Amino acid sequence: MVALGHDVKMGSRTAKNAKAAEWTKANGPRASAGTFADAAKFGEVVFNCTAGSVSLEALKQAGGKNLGGKVLVDVANPLDFSKGMPPTLTVCNTDSLAEQIQRAFPDAKVVKALNTMGNEVMLNPGLVPGEHDTFVCGNDPQAKAQVVEIIRAIGWKNPIDLGDITAARGLEMMLPIFVRLVGTLHTRIFNFKIAT
Numbered sequence: 144m145v146a147l148g149h150d151v152k153m154g155s156r157t158a159k160n161a162k163a164a165e166w167t168k169a170n171g172p173r174a175s176a177g178t179f180a181d182a183a184k185f186g187e188v189v190f191n192c193t194a195g196s197v198s199l200e201a202l203k204q205a206g207g208k209n210l211g212g213k214v215l216v217d218v219a220n221p222l223d224f225s226k227g228m229p230p231t232l233t234v235c236n237t238d239s240l241a242e243q244i245q246r247a248f249p250d251a252k253v254v255k256a257l258n259t260m261g262n263e264v265m266l267n268p269g270l271v272p273g274e275h276d277t278f279v280c281g282n283d284p285q286a287k288a289q290v291v292e293i294i295r296a297i298g299w300k301n302p303i304d305l306g307d308i309t310a311a312r313g314l315e316m317m318l319p320i321f322v323r324l325v326g327t328l329h330t331r332i333f334n335f336k337i338a339t
């Protein structure tokens with residue numbers, strides 16, 4: 144996002160997180176760091192990139208007031224690694240993390256996006272040759288359009304709009320197959336392609 148010309152504040156549980164400080168140093172004056180609340184207050188658009196099993200807690204720390212009225216892009220996956228590999232999902236089938244977040248923060252405009260590929264491909268889709276896909280879903284059409292614009296700026300040509308936030312159930316349930324593919328293909332540089 145910094146590379147696209149945006150000012151970005153990375154949030155953490157503590158204001159002096161070492162990894163955030165390293166990232167700030169490496170990314171120049173547009174990059175800054177603070178607590179989750181600092182980051183949520185700062186952003187016009189807020190990305191939830193926290194571990195999915197604790198995202199609700201992290202967002203509570205970010206503060207409902209700081210998230211109110213904002214586009215909240217939920218990139219997180221509700222993976223539970225507590226029993227080792229492969230991880231299970233903390234929520235699925237009839238609910239999703241994105242829906243839990245939308246219910247917990249009704250004034251935020253939650254858009255699920257970019258959760259179905261590794262971060263290398265997420266930020267550089269050209270790493271995988273040919274056409275391949277990414278998805279969005281959410282209840283607020285304008286918020287979704289704003290997120291699609293951001294995703295296109297990253298290099299994703301035609302993000303597929305799956306409708307309202309309940310589509311996040313399927314997007315999050317793609318993770319077990321993603322994790323399995325990493326093991327089978329011995330790489331994270333791949334993606335899903337929808338052929339019609």
Ligand SMILES: NC(=O)c1ccc[n+]([C@@H]2O[C@H](COP(=O)([O-])OP(=O)(O)OC[C@H]3O[C@@H](n4cnc5c(N)ncnc54)[C@H](OP(=O)(O)O)[C@@H]3O)[C@@H](O)[C@H]2O)c1
Nearest residue numbers: 155156157192193194195197201218219220258260261262
């Ligand atoms: N990495 C990928 O390739 C990728 C791709 C797609 C989607 N995702 C999703 O993006 C999210 C972030 O993934 P990641 O690989 O960057 O790292 P991660 O280890 O899953 O998450 C790290 C983040 O979670 C926060 N966190 C950890 N424990 C917490 C707790 N008890 N309470 C509050 N916050 C806590 C950390 O805060 P601190 O900074 O304070 O430690 C940090 O912001 C995940 O949900 C993941 O599934 C990741």
